[in-house]
Amino acid sequence: MSPEVRQASADQAEFLAALIEAGLLLESGVPGVYGHSDTFEEIRERLAERLSAEASSRGAERLRFPPVLPRRQLESSGYLASFPHLAGSVYSFEGDEADARVQADRAAAHEDWSEFQHPTELTMMPAACYPVYPAIARRGRLPAGGVFVDAGGAWVFRHEPSHDPMRRQIFHQHELVRIAEPDAVLEWRDEWANRGLELLRGFGLAAELDVANDPFFGRRGRMLARNQQAERLKLELLVPIAGPEPTACASFNHHRDHFGSNYGIELSDGSTAHTACLGFGHERIVLGLLRTHGFDPATWPAAVRAELWPDR
């Protein structure tokens, strides 16, 4: 079944309409896909700079990746077993000139033109940390102490159309990744969960840290979700923005040796690396700021402005 478009709560719908009316978000015609105004991007970029500065001052190496992933890597990752409903894959034309004409005619009439579309070697990026692991694995054994990567605010795709402005099909996920000894990784994850909490509270957001689970698919997924909760593998920063539930604005994920084994990442002593990643949702945090402090950043509390515009 094609996914239903999730309806928004009354206050979510009102918030989205106000964002569009103010020009902060630009409608595309597809729910969960929006353009950004200059003001929206100015806030988002300041947030990205702040997160990268926090990482850089603690030794992070900056790497950047495009919004697509090799199909082979998605296949090997196990993502399709857990999140088949969220994954996107990239198709392209195969055919001759006559086929191209038929395809163009059908498309112009908004009819089905899938006949000549075939899978490419690429899929949409499911999570911003995915390309980090093979890139680090390719370097060979890690230096003592492991590595810390800032993968920046990268575009990621989730096929979950919704009229809730906090639920995007495509958004910037700012990922920080740690690859190291088991204890060091867990300690780093917990330290950053608390740093993230302080950071969001410093922005004047009513953030709370909680144990969480991923939106695994189906009945088997409900069991995976319970295990993930019980083992505290995923922590989230929740912020009330609009709607009956608070919105997850950041997550802090402990993978144990899942990616280390999958990609053959070795510590300096040859043992398998553990990994953890943090993901800050740029758009959700910007929406939290706009909802909490108003649509004009010039009128935000001085303490909040000082956090995001330290040089003004």
Place this chain on the structure above:
Amino acid sequence: MSPEVRQASADQAEFLAALIEAGLLLESGVPGVYGHSDTFEEIRERLAERLSAEASSRGAERLRFPPVLPRRQLESSGYLASFPHLAGSVYSFEGDEADARVQADRAAAHEDWSEFQHPTELTMMPAACYPVYPAIARRGRLPAGGVFVDAGGAWVFRHEPSHDPMRRQIFHQHELVRIAEPDAVLEWRDEWANRGLELLRGFGLAAELDVANDPFFGRRGRMLARNQQAERLKLELLVPIAGPEPTACASFNHHRDHFGSNYGIELSDGSTAHTACLGFGHERIVLGLLRTHGFDPATWPAAVRAELWPDR
């Protein structure tokens, strides 16, 4: 037919190997899809800032868009008639839990898992200016003098796998768009073609301005290309980087009333707007700089550094 991977010339292959060896580009396993190092991104971001500053000082409004386009918009645009071989479309899973298990098993074995993948409402972004036109059309009649939009360095997709490092499947295209009266638009396009030429020469690149054509598909495409050339609708900045031909690093495109009619964009007097767009290829310009001045920006000529790092 599935596209063959284009082979690189000897010097292109050597350049790509050196970029990977130096860590400036990170291999993904798919030709034309790479990650970027901190140094690569630092140069790219300085270039983006410089282009946006040139636009902003001349009154451009900054808007930003994601790397996907509504399928309906691609269908209406005529893109599939001209460039079916370059377009990408986004597919996603439809099915129940049993289907999901079959799909996951096939994917894990690197077998064909296309059975349960169906077209979504989205395609890959073919050109960074595409979302600008409907966003401006939605505002109603334009103010006198029209509009000037800086759409920034947005990710665009072209399905043309190649071992030439200058030919990416996904890259940052920095688009500036002018929507106004016919004379104003043509004048703006030509003025920016000369500004772009000066800018690239100021970076120490041996750029030349030439009349060009798009890579239209098939036999009909060759006729379209000849017409485009004869009417000087497309200008390009060509820079020798590697390979037998210079590389197009920027293009300056006059659309006449194509997008204005298509999206119903009206000037202040109610007549149909003309449009033009400029696209600077971030990665190609960065590669031109690295090839011309060496892999360490600290050792670049002072005059080039002053253009990109004016505050140092």
